Amino acid sequence: MFIDTAKISIKAGDGGNGAVTFHREKYVANGGSDGGDGGKGGNVVFVADTNQNTLSDYRYTRKHQAENGENGRGSNCFGKGGKDLYLKVPHGTLVRDASNNRLLADISGAEPVIIAKGGKGGWGNAHFANSVRQAPRFAKLGAEGERFEVLLELKLLADVGLIGFPNVGKSTLLSVVSEAKPKIADYHFTTLSPVLGVVRVGDTSFVMADIPGLIAGASSGVGLGLDFLRHVERCRLFVHVVDVSGSEGRDPITDFEAINAELAAFSPELATRPQLVAGNKCDIADDGQITAFETYITGKGHRFFRVTAVANAGVPELVSATAQILQKLPPIPAFKPDPVPEESVFAGRYQPFTVRREND
Numbered sequence: 001m002f003i004d005t006a007k008i009s010i011k012a013g014d015g016g017n018g019a020v021t022f023h024r025e026k027y028v029a030n031g032g033s034d035g036g037d038g039g040k041g042g043n044v045v046f047v048a049d050t051n052q053n054t055l056s057d058y059r060y061t062r063k064h065q066a067e068n069g070e071n072g073r074g075s076n077c078f079g080k081g082g083k084d085l086y087l088k089v090p091h092g093t094l095v096r097d098a099s100n101n102r103l104l105a106d107i108s109g110a111e112p113v114i115i116a117k118g119g120k121g122g123w124g125n126a127h128f129a130n131s132v133r134q135a136p137r138f139a140k141l142g143a144e145g146e147r148f149e150v151l152l153e154l155k156l157l158a159d160v161g162l163i164g165f166p167n168v169g170k171s172t173l174l175s176v177v178s179e180a181k182p183k184i185a186d187y188h189f190t191t192l193s194p195v196l197g198v199v200r201v202g203d204t205s206f207v208m209a210d211i212p213g214l215i216a217g218a219s220s221g222v223g224l225g226l227d228f229l230r231h232v233e234r235c236r237l238f239v240h241v242v243d244v245s246g247s248e249g250r251d252p253i254t255d256f257e258a259i260n261a262e263l264a265a266f267s268p269e270l271a272t273r274p275q276l277v278a279g280n281k282c283d284i285a286d287d288g289q290i291t292a293f294e295t296y297i298t299g300k301g302h303r304f305f306r307v308t309a310v311a312n313a314g315v316p317e318l319v320s321a322t323a324q325i326l327q328k329l330p331p332i333p334a335f336k337p338d339p340v341p342e343e344s345v346f347a348g349r350y351q352p353f354t355v356r357r358e359n360d
Helices: 170-177 225-232 254-267 267-272 287-299 315-328
Strands: 005-011 044-048 063-065 085-089 093-097 103-107 115-116 139-140 149-154 158-164 193-201 202-211 237-243 275-280 303-308 355-357
Touching: 044 093, 044 103, 093 225, 093 267, 093 287, 103 115, 115 149, 158 170, 158 193, 158 225, 170 193, 170 202, 170 237, 170 315, 193 315, 225 254, 237 254, 254 267, 254 355, 267 315, 275 287, 287 303, 303 315
Parallel strands: 005 063, 044 085, 158 202, 158 237, 237 275, 275 303
Antiparallel strands: 005 149, 044 115, 093 103, 093 149, 139 355, 193 202
């Protein structure tokens, strides 16, 4: 089951409390305070895992907490720090603060990212001894770890996105150019989740994604578009598949403009991404239909390819051109975390000085 969103609660570990103890030894009078510090709480760390491709692990397991730090002990023994909690997510997962939708991290690289920091351990009473107060009977409590409700949102990492109306041949094209085996049938919304395939061209390769659910009104939630439009945001290049034969009773030019309008409505930046246009089902279209559509597309400044995906006709030329263009395109940069609001820069950074007494 493909799940690309989840809401979970994360809690970093609390710091351990400092100890209130005094040195006790035979023949040693007034040995002094020797309470050790509490251990630091564990962090909540997100890390990308190449073996995962959905967020299904987090759909039903919603609460995740790191280990607390241990309390300090006598003889200046410090408490053990809590273990960090590592949460594995697919590459391309965005982590947002559920309270304000602020982007906390884009988990797209190999480096782990700390989202919730563990609380610092409290000082033992040995820290508070001085010439005036030689036997302090208090120590500092450990700080609480950070706590968030976060929204996880997966945006697939793919070089090329196949876009177009349902039943125009996107899945067939992907199955021809890669080892992917998407469901193929002669009805709308056969594909209900994005499908990735690796396309090999000589010594190079690239990842192609079949993006389902795009129809007129997709950016407003019509069909499946709002659920899956997010997955085209990381694509460097679009291959726009159009049924040039009009076998569904729609005009190919109208289809082409409708899909581009939905991309622009979802994100104006997407409208500027380069596109190759594949006029599919040329085997059942007449030359007049193909020529008229090709003239329109080239007039828009796009390259046009006559394709019959089911027969692999025109597909090698399309794949070769795609590989050549990708070599010239820069990678899509990772999403940058949103800045922390000014009023909350110091929120949670400094804890009030809370103490525990000897008898607490």
